[in-house]
Amino acid sequence: MxxxxxxxxxxxxxxxxxxxxxxxxxxxxxxxxxxxxxxxxxxxxxxxxxxxxxxxxxxxxxxxxxxxxxxxxxxxxxxxxxxxxxxxxxxxxxxxxxxxxxxxxxxxxxxxxxxxxxxxxxxxxxxxxxxxxxxxxxxxxxxxxxxxxxxxxxxxxxxxxxxxxxxxxxxxxxYAIRPSKSIGVLYDHRDPMAAVTRLVIDQIPLFKDLTETESNNLSPRSRKLFTLSALHTATGALLEGVEAETLTERVDLAVRFWKAVADQFPLWKQVLRGDVTAGEVRKDFIHTHSVVLHALGIVGNTLLIEHRDEDWAELLAGLQGLDWHRSAEDPWEGRATTGGRVTKSRANVQLTSEYIAQVLGLEEKNDGDSA
Structure with missing residues (x-):
């Protein structure tokens, strides 16, 4: 040879x-x-x-x-x-x-x-x-x-x-197609926040089972409630400026917050148990959409900075009293929805977070990132 x-x-x-x-x-x-x-x-x-x-x-x-x-x-x-x-x-x-x-x-x-x-x-x-x-x-x-x-x-x-x-x-x-942000977060081992997001999802069974990790969009028949890209953006807003010495501490704080949030949405756990379908929840409600998750992350940032050692479940209990139906013009039209359609611009995220903070009796800081 x-x-x-x-x-x-x-x-x-x-x-x-x-x-x-x-x-x-x-x-x-x-x-x-x-x-x-x-x-x-x-x-x-x-x-x-x-x-x-x-x-x-x-x-x-x-x-x-x-x-x-x-x-x-x-x-x-x-x-x-x-x-x-x-x-x-x-x-x-x-x-x-x-x-x-x-x-x-x-x-x-x-x-x-x-x-x-x-x-x-x-x-x-x-x-x-x-x-x-x-x-x-x-x-x-x-x-x-x-x-x-x-x-x-x-x-x-x-x-x-x-x-x-x-x-x-x-x-x-x-035929060049940019990879979705979700799969970018899944495969990115340089970005510390991507690592935090993956660890948070892995430690919350509801997120681990109901998060789409490849696509930024969910089809009507998808059994997933969230996308990895949405949770990554929301968790980034949650931890912005928060003092934490180690990666483990940042993950623990984020896990604690998202578990407290999940407790306020019984429908999420019903989807996990199979009592209702993810498609039905996404169609009728807005609390799993990226605009709301991002807004919740911004509100949560206030909890981590100003109420770090308090009972977050008590502070977040007001979430259960909101009408989360997509069709509810009051309060979501002009905030999380436009003409009945869920929209996510910088203004939508900010208006939604301000309203949620007002309902919960919190004052949250402005967030310039609408990623």
């Missing part, structure tokens, strides 16, 4: 008076066109791979305008996680005649596809997908030059003009 030795990192050579880049590469074919996959040191990314300038009109560009506000956060992700960050491959077009030299030209199959891709130095590399990753890499390198020897995968297509590049951008993004 033949052994294939991969080429080394990209280098430059001069051949017949022409300077060129030499990339270790694997050759592939899509839609009858050759493309190449290579690895490139991060320090070369800002110099090789360009994106169109913002001042060009959209019809003359091959990608969207760079959203510079996204770059610092992406750069921090790299610099703050140097041992376990991950970036997917960049996709680029090259507007030059390239030469691929197989390491084993006499072979067929996989062995013949591995080799060296030579590209003239005057070639232009245009990012088709990943310009924000490229900008973040550039900023991260300015803060930590040691990252320069690390590599990122590059998928290179041969440029056949602006129209083809624009079509590539459209095709690459055609």
């Amino acid at each position: 033949a052994t294939i030795e991969l080429p080394e990192a990209p280098s430059t050579t001069a051949r017949a008076g022409e300077f060129e880049y030499n990339f270790p590469a694997i050759r592939g074919v899509q839609a009858g066109r050759e493309y190449y996959i290579t690895m490139c040191p991060l320090r070369l990314i800002p110099r090789l791979f360009l994106f169109d300038e913002d001042e060009l009109p959209a019809e003359m560009r091959a990608q969207r305008t760079l959203n510079r506000s996204r770059v610092p956060e992406m750069a921090r992700y790299i610099t703050e996680n140097p041992d376990n960050y991950i970036f997917s491959a960049l996709t680029a077009s090259v507007d030059a005649d390239v030469t691929f030299r197989s390491l084993m030209p006499e072979q067929s199959g996989p062995a013949e596809r591995v080799g060296t891709l030579s590209i003239p130095m005057e070639a232009k590399f245009v990012i088709n997908d990943g310009q924000h990753r490229r900008a973040a890499i550039q900023q991260a390198l300015s803060e930590n030059s040691a990252l320069g020897d690390e590599t990122i995968a590059i998928v290179m297509f041969m440029d056949v003009g602006l129209e083809r590049c624009q079509q590539m951008f459209a095709d690459l993004n055609r």
Whole structure:
């Protein structure tokens, strides 16, 4: 069995008076066109791979305008996680005649596809997908030059003009779907609040059984009452500014609060027992919807800060006296509902939390987050 030795990192050579880049590469074919996959040191990314300038009109560009506000956060992700960050491959077009030299030209199959891709130095590399990753890499390198020897995968297509590049951008993004916030919270092991939310749900049987962890939306037939994203936002509001020395203490406080809240809603426990369906409760009542959960988190923040050692069950007992029917115009229309539909804007959350606090005899602080 033949052994294939991969080429080394990209280098430059001069051949017949022409300077060129030499990339270790694997050759592939899509839609009858050759493309190449290579690895490139991060320090070369800002110099090789360009994106169109913002001042060009959209019809003359091959990608969207760079959203510079996204770059610092992406750069921090790299610099703050140097041992376990991950970036997917960049996709680029090259507007030059390239030469691929197989390491084993006499072979067929996989062995013949591995080799060296030579590209003239005057070639232009245009990012088709990943310009924000490229900008973040550039900023991260300015803060930590040691990252320069690390590599990122590059998928290179041969440029056949602006129209083809624009079509590539459209095709690459055609089926892109952003993951739901719920599954993001479920899988995020960097965010301490995501960890708190997962632990809280795990320690409250009602939440553990009735929380949807993948989707931000619940279908009419879903047996779940809550979404992980809604509980994450609500728990974040609950613990904002609360003094707690350890993760365990924050979790214990949140568990104590949400258990006290659950005791005020007998319908939640009826769903858990199977006496009524989750769909019926969500259809007729608003107390499981994200706008109310967020508002309850804001109200609970007052309990944690100003009534930490008091009996929360007694303070929250007023929740049982409210008419939680979605159809109840008084008090929910203009607060949690608009035209009978549950809505969640910053104003909706704030108005709902203020009303609940008033009913309970609490004064809660403003909360600017409507996530």
